[in-house]
Amino acid sequence: MAQVQLKNVVKKYGAVGVVHAINLDIAEGEFVVLVGPSGCGKSTTLRMVAGLEDISGGEVIIGDRVVNDLPPRERNLAMVFQNYALYPHMTVRENLGFSLKIAKRPQAEIDRAVDEAAGILSLTPLLDRKPGALSGGQRQRVAMGRAIVRHPDVFLFDEPLSNLDAKLRTQMRVEIKKLHQRVGSTVIYVTHDQIEAMTLADRIVIMRDGHIVQVGTPLEVFENPVNTFVATFIGSPPMNLLEGVIRAGQVVLADGTAIPQPPGLNVAEGRKVQLGIRADNIMPEGHALPPTAHMAFVEMPVILTEPLGTETLLYATLSGTEMQAKMLNPRPVSAGERMRFGIALDKCHLFDAETGNSLRG
Amino acid sequence: MTVQLKTAQNPRGPRPRRILNPTRLMIYGVLIVAALYYIMPLWVMVMTSLKGMPEIRLGNIFSPPMEVTFEAWGKAWNTACTGLQCEGLKVGFWNSVQITVPSVVISIIIASVSGYALSFWKFKGSETYFTILIFGSFIPYQVMLFPLVMICRELGIYGTLSAVILVHTIFGMPILTLLFRNYFASLPEELFKAARVDGAGFWGIFFKVLVPMSTPIFVVAVILQVTGIWNDFLFGVVFAGTKNWPMTVQLNNIVNATQGVKEYNLNMAATILTGLVPLTIYFISGKLFVRGIAAGAVKG
Numbered sequence: 253m254a255q256v257q258l259k260n261v262v263k264k265y266g267a268v269g270v271v272h273a274i275n276l277d278i279a280e281g282e283f284v285v286l287v288g289p290s291g292c293g294k295s296t297t298l299r300m301v302a303g304l305e306d307i308s309g310g311e312v313i314i315g316d317r318v319v320n321d322l323p324p325r326e327r328n329l330a331m332v333f334q335n336y337a338l339y340p341h342m343t344v345r346e347n348l349g350f351s352l353k354i355a356k357r358p359q360a361e362i363d364r365a366v367d368e369a370a371g372i373l374s375l376t377p378l379l380d381r382k383p384g385a386l387s388g389g390q391r392q393r394v395a396m397g398r399a400i401v402r403h404p405d406v407f408l409f410d411e412p413l414s415n416l417d418a419k420l421r422t423q424m425r426v427e428i429k430k431l432h433q434r435v436g437s438t439v440i441y442v443t444h445d446q447i448e449a450m451t452l453a454d455r456i457v458i459m460r461d462g463h464i465v466q467v468g469t470p471l472e473v474f475e476n477p478v479n480t481f482v483a484t485f486i487g488s489p490p491m492n493l494l495e496g497v498i499r500a501g502q503v504v505l506a507d508g509t510a511i512p513q514p515p516g517l518n519v520a521e522g523r524k525v526q527l528g529i530r531a532d533n534i535m536p537e538g539h540a541l542p543p544t545a546h547m548a549f550v551e552m553p554v555i556l557t558e559p560l561g562t563e564t565l566l567y568a569t570l571s572g573t574e575m576q577a578k579m580l581n582p583r584p585v586s587a588g589e590r591m592r593f594g595i596a597l598d599k600c601h602l603f604d605a606e607t608g609n610s611l612r613g
Numbered sequence: 614m615t616v617q618l619k620t621a622q623n624p625r626g627p628r629p630r631r632i633l634n635p636t637r638l639m640i641y642g643v644l645i646v647a648a649l650y651y652i653m654p655l656w657v658m659v660m661t662s663l664k665g666m667p668e669i670r671l672g673n674i675f676s677p678p679m680e681v682t683f684e685a686w687g688k689a690w691n692t693a694c695t696g697l698q699c700e701g702l703k704v705g706f707w708n709s710v711q712i713t714v715p716s717v718v719i720s721i722i723i724a725s726v727s728g729y730a731l732s733f734w735k736f737k738g739s740e741t742y743f744t745i746l747i748f749g750s751f752i753p754y755q756v757m758l759f760p761l762v763m764i765c766r767e768l769g770i771y772g773t774l775s776a777v778i779l780v781h782t783i784f785g786m787p788i789l790t791l792l793f794r795n796y797f798a799s800l801p802e803e804l805f806k807a808a809r810v811d812g813a814g815f816w817g818i819f820f821k822v823l824v825p826m827s828t829p830i831f832v833v834a835v836i837l838q839v840t841g842i843w844n845d846f847l848f849g850v851v852f853a854g855t856k857n858w859p860m861t862v863q864l865n866n867i868v869n870a871t872q873g874v875k876e877y878n879l880n881m882a883a884t885i886l887t888g889l890v891p892l893t894i895y896f897i898s899g900k901l902f903v904r905g906i907a908a909g910a911v912k913g
Contacts, residue, residue, distance in 0.1 A: 304806050337803035341825040351811035354821075398811070408810075591865035 254315035254328075254405035255280045256301065256438060258479045263296050263462075270296050272462045273310060283432050283439045285451040288459035294442045295410055297459075301440060302408050304333050314406060320512055325354075330399035331408040336417060338383040338398075344370075345379040348397050369397040372434065374425075390419045396428070400435060401525075407432075409441040413448060446486050450474070458482050480608040483601060488566065491496030491578045492534070494527040495605060496571075502600070503527045505571035511548050514600040519611055526608070528601035531576040532582050535590045536566065540580040546597035552577075554589050568593070662686065662881035664695075669877050685878035689886055693879060695866040697860075702883055705863030708774075709843055709890075712859055718836040721831065728793025729819050733805050743794070748786035758851060765852060772854030780817045780848045785841070789834055796830040797823060803836035832901040840891040861885045 256278040263271035269295040278284050286294040299305035303313055303324035311318050314513060319327050330351075338347050346353075348369055350389045352362045365555060368374045370401050373393045383391055392412060399407055402539040409428070413421045429452055432439055443449055450470045458481075460463045466478045477483035477491075494511075496503040502510040511527060535541055537549070552568035552575065559565075564582035568575050568591070577593055579585070602611040655675050655845075662685050664678040692700040698704070730736075731743050761780060765771040770779070800823070808818045849859040858866075864887045868880045 265738075299806075302806075303811055306810060324809045325814070329810065331807065331810045333803040333807060335801060335803055336799065337807035339804065339808075339826075341824055350808075350813075350821075354812045354817055402811075428628075 254438060256406055256440065257313040258297070258301075258310065259313065260310035261297065261299060261300060261307060261312060263293070263305065264308040270462050271300070273463075274459075274464050276457060276464065276467070278438060278440065279437055280423075281335050281436050283429075283441065283452060283454045284457060285441045285443060285449040285455075286457045286459060287443055287446060287485075288465075289566055290444060290524065292459040293462040294444075294459050300405070300408055302329060303327050309345045327406075328402075328404050329406040329408055330391065330402050330404040331410065332392075332399050334396045334411040336383070338391055338394055340383055343380050343382055344386070344394050344397075345373060346382065346435055347394055347506040348375075348379075348401050350398065351402050365401045369401045372400065372431070373397045388416050389424065392416060392424055394426070400431070403435075404437065407437050407439045409439065409443075411443055412441075413443070413445075421448075428452060447488065450486065452521075456486075458485065462488060465529075474585075475611070476548035476602065478610050480526060480528065480603050482510045483603070483610075487530060489531050491601070492529045492531065492573070492575045493603070494529070494571060494573055494575075496527055498523045498525060507571040509550060509571055511550065511595065512546075512597060514548050514597045514602060516598075517602055518613060521603060523604035525611065526603040526605060529575075529595055530599065531565065531578045533599040534575065534593050535576045536577065537578050537594055539582070541594045542596050544596050544598055548595045548597055549592055550595065551590055553594050554591055555586055555587055557585050558585070565602040643775040656790060657883045661876050662885060664878055666874075666876065666878065668720070669676045685882040686781060686886070688869070689879050689883040692769040693867050694870070695729075696855075702860060702863055702867070702886055705860035706886075708857050709831065709849075709861070710775055711837065711860040712777050712781070712849065712853065712857070713839060713842045716781035716842050717835060717891055718787070719778070720782040720838055721787055721834045723782070724786055724789030724834070725824075725827075725831070726819065728790050728795075729797055729823060731794045733795040733802075733817065743790075743897050746787050746790055750791075754784065755846065758847075762851065771852065771856075774857050776854075777848055777859075778858070780852050781842050781845070784848075785838055785839060788837070792834060792837075793827075796827060800826065829901055832898050836894055836898055839894050883906070 255275075255307075256275040256411055258274055259269060260273040261277060262269065262273050274293075274297065276284075286297060286450075288294050295304060301314075303319065303322060312320055314327055314329070315338065324565065329403075342350065345366055348366045349549060352365060352450050361446065366379075367376070367543070370379055373396060375390070375393055375397055378386060379391060379559050383394065386394065392415075411423050412428070416424060425448060432539050439580045441452060453470055455467060456470055456473050459465050460481055466473055466482050468476070473482060479496075480491075480493060484493070494503070496505045498509075498513070498521055499510070500521070502512050503525060504510050511517060515529075532540075552570045554566050554568045555574075556567035557564055558567075559582060562580070564579045564585065566577045566579055566585065568577060585591070603609060604611060616743070659668060660677055663672065663681050663683070665680065665682050665684070666682065668678060689701060690703050692699055693701045695702075695705070732737055754790050762771065765776040765779070768776075771774040804822060805818060809820045813821060843859075844861060846861045846865065850862045853859060853862075867883050
């Protein structure tokens, strides 16, 4: 087990920068998820930690060693790949034991480690099969098993669940979390799926265009997004954003609708802002509005409904912007119906209209 | 329960009948004509080789022998005169084996390793290196013949088996390297990365991960090289030296002898004997050959 530090880590391909001087401290035993849209540099960062990609600048420190110039095998880490990368000509047993065999450990020790890993991941009945005879989920477990037999300091996961179907993904997510609780190693996990990030991470690192945008626990980044990018990336459905101008302590939208500023914020008169409201915080009247003193009401025409059972997602327009709102205890709603919605202002966010940065704190 | 499962999976209803429609007639017709066209010379060769000289003089080259005799075959192998020696083709056969085996093995070893390095361990200038290598395969052999003779002379190996093996190995390089590089490039890169993270080094990845997965391409390489080197005439006659002349050169000496009677049955038998090795290899591994070529061609 070890801590991992990135100090001003840079990756360039020729003159093109892909990762721009990022800094990150990962504590021993921590589960950190790097998340961001494709091309944000998260996989590149992971590969630099793994040693599969040269580091153009800065330092990667694992434990107390600077590993910049060490080949992957001397970094004592294990990696799980998106397409599993199992050796097709070896049985599951040989796949699991490969790294120990390369390290020339005694056969008895290899057998013991393989059996233990197979036990943890319930792979024992499959040990003599080849990867070709396994299902996607089983292959994924073998890939994880191959990582844990070595008791590495750090686990690296590169979008390990992207090739699985939705149901299996949920299942494997739980298995990964259990695995982490059991072995307690440091984990760096890359994904573009914000739900995976939220459910797995001790801390989430949100990246965009080779920069770290925000680092925090899942709830921190959900409740206090630093800008509109994080606000719309984390959480499902994405946060609604309304353009407006501050007039007399209220956010005045383009069509003249006035919504009071969220409490605790005092933005200067005339400033252009974006008001951020999550679907959970804008609800039709009469459907379990939260008991808060800071409630504002607007009327909107519903254009589309998505019944999900316990709740219905309502699509409505406000000042020309499409909004999503949640209706708890749903009743049938027909398109075109005008409804009164309550907005829980204490849960809303204000962002600068130009920079997109949060105006909180 | 298993029985039920099986019946459920099997297709039902009567087996569809194959109808000999006009399209198929055309296809089969063309194929049969083409096959006949190609098999005719072989037929003539085999038939002639089984006849005695008196029967050959009758001139019916397509007719089967009235009296089958293997005399010509025996003579071709044991006592036919190749120039001054009259020890038959067997000398050339063993020379060819001694030339082909090391050339094939050495060239495949070098090319597979360099193909591996070129596809996975890209170094500065690796693309340039590769381009130069491929460019080399477009230069006609004859251009390089004389310089190579001089090089061999300087190395002191001219006129020996080593010289001809060296030349074959060099000329096998471009196409084989290309073949291996493309095959390795078609394998998922993650396998290579996983092996690196698992702690395998340059040779560990090559021998433990890639080679076991690459049987088809090795088969292709063996076929290409064996047929190419076995059938070679030019390098054999130039570099090997008179004692080590391969089978092809000796065959030429038998067939093109200008003195005495033309023994057609002997010539035919000798020619078939010489062609037998590549033919055998091809028939045994033809399927693997096609598979390997196709696999290598997926990605460039």
